[in-house]
Amino acid sequence: MARAGLTAERLITAGAELADQVGFDQVTLSALARQFDVKVASLYSHLKNSQDLKTGIALLALAELADRAADALAGRAGKDALAALGNAYRDYAREHPGRYAAAQFRLDPRTAAASAGGRHAQMSRAVLRGYDLAEPDQTHAVRLLGSVFHGYVALESAGGFSHSSPDSQESWSRALDALDALLRNWPAPTG
Amino acid sequence: MARAGLTAERLITAGAELADQVGFDQVTLSALARQFDVKVASLYSHLKNSQDLKTGIALLALAELADRAADALAGRAGKDALAALGNAYRDYAREHPGRYAAAQFRLDPRTAAASAGGRHAQMSRAVLRGYDLAEPDQTHAVRLLGSVFHGYVALESAGGFSHSSPDSQESWSRALDALDALLRNWPAPTG
């Protein structure tokens, strides 16, 4: 019998594409085996199990997203950098909804530590260097930034902003304006 | 044979509790049938299918969450109201992670329209009445508020803020401070 030439990498890449087409949690070993015209059991030579596949897709997405964010950030500072980072996340989620969902997949701590997660945190901090925030405010701001970016993208992709005016692009621009204003004038803690 | 006394409501309630214990997407008809010591097929007298169960849990969670938020909001205005609403969401997510996840379950448009979703939107707008925002800024602000609340809760429950200082409670307080400051001084759109 001829061999199909499977590798973990090809399977994970195909899984990522499948995720974008049908949703991350519709990605199954069975579907993947069908695509490669191979029996399901054959995949176990390349992947430990179904979780291993999902982890691989998550790591791929985290790395791709970090690469895009780093590209977008290069040479920018201040509000330009803020918008670039936010747009990198939002655009990625819109172009690759399945991969974006994969990036939220809960990784075990060791895997997470080896992932591109750290680069994401570093980039948020890089954006904040354009503003004047000392610790611990910088950490608070990193968390707020992440919350707005992730929250907006999640609600938008869930269709939360779709059937009403003003359109979502406008609200997004204003959210970036608002974050910029906030970071330039970060409030002291309330008594 | 004695009857088990199942109803859709009992199944959905038990499903919600199961969701909090093991996670929303581990809620299965099989697990539920085991709990009630009944065969899986018997559940189909009360629920159309597995999606029907999940929809029921989602509607339950949306309604509970809206009730809590309404309670928290009663008699408050301005920053008090803002914090009350935010805390209602965050506390609910921490006490009932499975139900909170269920509230994110994608509903078909007709079901969504009949859900407590509208009450949630109304409550955000009620909070904003304590600030001075005319349309369309009010809508932009509603969306930002939702993004921060949902985004923070999602990242926190994913463990994003857990293994580092400052602690998450502090960042949350500062996020509420920041939102309040922002709403009191909402920036004009950028050229």
Added chain:
DNA sequence: TACATTTGCCTAAGGTATATAGGCAAATCA
């Protein structure tokens, strides 16, 4: 080249979950 080893895909089989069809007994109604 010949043979041994490793690797890749296979069949077989067992487990879990969803879903439908059809039956029988309990509950309800006339």
Added chain:
DNA sequence: TGATTTGCCTATATACCTTAGGCAAATGTA
């Protein structure tokens, strides 16, 4: 009391995950 409806059952089909064991293709070695 008898007729009807309702609730739970068994049986069956499908889909997915996973492990075990086998054989042939690919690779390494003499």
